[in-house]
Amino acid sequence: MSPFEDPNVGLLPSGFIDLLQHEAEAEARGIETVMEVFGAHGYERVRPPLCEFEASLLLGSGEALTEQTFRLMDPDSRRMMALRPDMTTQIARIAATRLADRPRPLRLSYTGTCVVLGTPGREGERQITQAGIELIGVDSALADAEVVLIAAEALSRLEIAHVSFDLSCPALAQAVIDAAGLPSAGRAQLAHAVDRKDAAAVAALGGHMAPVLTALLDAAGPAATALRALGTIDLPSEARRHAERLTAVAHAIADAAPDLRVTVDPVEFRGWQYHTGVCMTVFARGVREELGRGGRYLAHASEPACGLTLRPEALLRAARPIALRKRVYVPHGLSAARAQALRAEGFATVAGFAPVADPASEARRLDCLYVASHNDLTRL
Amino acid sequence: MTAASPTPSTDDAPLVLALPKGRILKALKPVLSRAGLMPDPGCLDGDSRALRFPTNDPRLDVVRVRSFDVATFVAYGGAQIGVCGADVLMEFDYPDIYAPLDLGIGACRVSVARPVSDVVDGHAPASSQIRVATKYPAITRRHFATRGVNAEIVHLNGAMELAPTLDLASVIVDLVDTGSTLRANGLRETEVIAHVTSRLIVNRVALKTRPEEIGALIERFRSALQETVA
Numbered sequence A: 001m002s003p004f005e006d007p008n009v010g011l012l013p014s015g016f017i018d019l020l021q022h023e024a025e026a027e028a029r030g031i032e033t034v035m036e037v038f039g040a041h042g043y044e045r046v047r048p049p050l051c052e053f054e055a056s057l058l059l060g061s062g063e064a065l066t067e068q069t070f071r072l073m074d075p076d077s078r079r080m081m082a083l084r085p086d087m088t089t090q091i092a093r094i095a096a097t098r099l100a101d102r103p104r105p106l107r108l109s110y111t112g113t114c115v116v117l118g119t120p121g122r123e124g125e126r127q128i129t130q131a132g133i134e135l136i137g138v139d140s141a142l143a144d145a146e147v148v149l150i151a152a153e154a155l156s157r158l159e160i161a162h163v164s165f166d167l168s169c170p171a172l173a174q175a176v177i178d179a180a181g182l183p184s185a186g187r188a189q190l191a192h193a194v195d196r197k198d199a200a201a202v203a204a205l206g207g208h209m210a211p212v213l214t215a216l217l218d219a220a221g222p223a224a225t226a227l228r229a230l231g232t233i234d235l236p237s238e239a240r241r242h243a244e245r246l247t248a249v250a251h252a253i254a255d256a257a258p259d260l261r262v263t264v265d266p267v268e269f270r271g272w273q274y275h276t277g278v279c280m281t282v283f284a285r286g287v288r289e290e291l292g293r294g295g296r297y298l299a300h301a302s303e304p305a306c307g308l309t310l311r312p313e314a315l316l317r318a319a320r321p322i323a324l325r326k327r328v329y330v331p332h333g334l335s336a337a338r339a340q341a342l343r344a345e346g347f348a349t350v351a352g353f354a355p356v357a358d359p360a361s362e363a364r365r366l367d368c369l370y371v372a373s374h375n376d377l378t379r380l
Numbered sequence B: 001m002t003a004a005s006p007t008p009s010t011d012d013a014p015l016v017l018a019l020p021k022g023r024i025l026k027a028l029k030p031v032l033s034r035a036g037l038m039p040d041p042g043c044l045d046g047d048s049r050a051l052r053f054p055t056n057d058p059r060l061d062v063v064r065v066r067s068f069d070v071a072t073f074v075a076y077g078g079a080q081i082g083v084c085g086a087d088v089l090m091e092f093d094y095p096d097i098y099a100p101l102d103l104g105i106g107a108c109r110v111s112v113a114r115p116v117s118d119v120v121d122g123h124a125p126a127s128s129q130i131r132v133a134t135k136y137p138a139i140t141r142r143h144f145a146t147r148g149v150n151a152e153i154v155h156l157n158g159a160m161e162l163a164p165t166l167d168l169a170s171v172i173v174d175l176v177d178t179g180s181t182l183r184a185n186g187l188r189e190t191e192v193i194a195h196v197t198s199r200l201i202v203n204r205v206a207l208k209t210r211p212e213e214i215g216a217l218i219e220r221f222r223s224a225l226q227e228t229v230a
Helices: A021-040 A063-067 A088-096 A141-157 A170-179 A184-195 A199-205 A207-219 A223-232 A237-256 A312-318 A336-344 A359-365 B023-034 B041-045 B067-075 B086-092 B137-145 B180-184 B204-209 B211-229
Strands: A051-053 A071-073 A080-083 A106-115 A127-136 A163-168 A261-265 A275-284 A292-298 A304-310 A327-330 A348-351 A370-372 A377-379 B015-020 B052-054 B060-065 B081-085 B097-102 B108-115 B129-134 B150-155 B171-176 B187-196 B198-203
Touching: A021 A106, A021 A127, A021 A141, A021 A312, A088 A106, A088 A127, A088 A304, A127 A141, A127 A312, A141 A163, A141 A237, A141 A275, A141 A292, A141 A304, A163 A237, A163 B204, A170 A184, A170 A207, A170 A237, A170 A275, A184 A199, A184 A207, A199 A207, A199 B097, A207 A223, A223 A237, A223 A261, A237 A261, A237 A275, A275 A304, A275 B204, A304 A312, A327 A336, A327 A359, A336 A348, A336 A370, A359 A370, B015 B023, B015 B067, B015 B211, B023 B041, B023 B081, B023 B198, B023 B211, B060 B067, B067 B081, B067 B086, B067 B097, B067 B198, B081 B086, B086 B097, B086 B137, B086 B187, B086 B198, B097 B204, B097 B211, B129 B137, B137 B150, B137 B171, B137 B187, B171 B187, B180 B187, B198 B204, B198 B211, B204 B211
Parallel strands: A163 A261, A327 A348, A327 A370, B015 B060, B015 B081, B129 B150, B129 B171
Antiparallel strands: A051 A080, A071 A080, A106 A127, A127 A304, A163 A275, A275 A292, A292 A304, A370 A377, B052 B060, B081 B198, B097 B198, B108 B171, B108 B187
16 A cells, blocks of 8 residues: 555455355355254354453463454453454353353353454454354263264255365374473474474474374374274374274264265364364365364363364355345335235345336346336346 | 265366476476376476476376465465475465475575675674575574574575675575585575475365375375385
8 A cells, every 4th residue: 555545444454354245144144054053953052252351261271362362451440351262262161150050061052253363474364253062061982973963964054065074183193292202392393393294394303203203194084094094003002092082083973974074184283272182173175274173172170071163254155155035126105015925925125215217227226136016026 | 964975076176286497396307207297298398388287197287386386376275286395385384284295306405694704713793683685584584583683684586695795684594505606606604594305295175175186196206206215
């Protein structure tokens, strides 16, 4: 922008976008479809606020959440508030406080807007919507599988094709990295190399764990082959325990949904760093972004929990375009009952405020496909 | 519960392999031919004006772009797989790129070089801020920051070696192969930041969603490398 020009009022801060008619409608319907599936499986809806005290929002969560949080000061309490970058920690807070006495397992669903700082150079999206579920108070492979299966059902309801779930276990990778026994700087370098699947750097930095890490890198792929490879790797005992859980979850998913495409990546540890068990990332073939992610973590007071969050913006781009209501121009003077009847048939009625000479051209001007009369509907 | 059908659709586009122009491409030719990947002849000899080429595999196309852009094409998913120097990966550090294979070609190093006259007893003068001419701003800032020095970057795309003599910067950070360009311009390599070779890189989402195809391509490159060793 030239310093001599006034900024255009249409300019928004990077990463914040207007959704226009068609997109906003598609997003809202997509969210309702997903929430409907969650509700049908007994996940009751809650709605935490957009803004909270920083101290409670970031309690017990990882560094990554802190680094992604917008903060502002509350002039009332003079305490630091934070705009939520993620809703999972809020659901955990609700479960531990207001719903502490409710029987477990507790099943909750939620949808709402979050704000993240974004990655330098790639601030593509800073306002993100989440729609997700949390299953709190139970620690089992079947519970992990349940969130995957429900998400798969929601995606199939949206008719998103070629969905795949990538299962991973950050704790497994971390356990192997820890077993290398490196000082903190070397450990961070090795973790970065593993995260980027940089085989050369892993071999150079991995010490005596390099062969194990390299084998884990090579194991990633479709579930059947990946689990077979994982079974043959000589893992430290803690990592082996995680590998067995990962295998059990993959089997539970395969038993319930044999056609669902599942990949396994034992060394992936992307995302919010609070996960402690099996994690999942949702992809669809031909879509260049994640559709959602989730995993097992410890809620307040170390209560076991597992959740999965879908990203409606990404779902909107992956799903087929929706059909909007057909717009009917209702000329001035037509009865209210006639318009009401059209709406009951599923049309959107666009009312004229004054008589016009040519209703057809007025209808075209207002993006209508039909003109209504007392007992007829004329398609333009 | 039924999810989307797992059968691969026939309308899927071919995979795109991004290759860098120039030095690395020359070194890559024998690897490609051992991997049984035969890009259209126009791609390798560099005469063609085209940017996208078919290969002997109908499921694989090749695009030829600048070395720095290979990483960007792969990070954004325009190409699913590519070959680029570890220097480019270090500079951009894209989270969406995996580097599963070290091709061992195009070996060189990212180094700091100074005018020969500035090097006193092998030690450079100490300072809290230094002006550096480079095409690697991120690598340079990180390198000097770990030494407690702020690097003021003069971002150039070539002819870095001129910068110290024309007083644009006091040192340069550049890719060094034989070091002859440095010597010809009165500079001396004083510190190696990293040794680099070329890597096979893949897009993260592509690897997750098309693991069989991309896994098979990685294996072809891997076995091509093992032939060299044998």
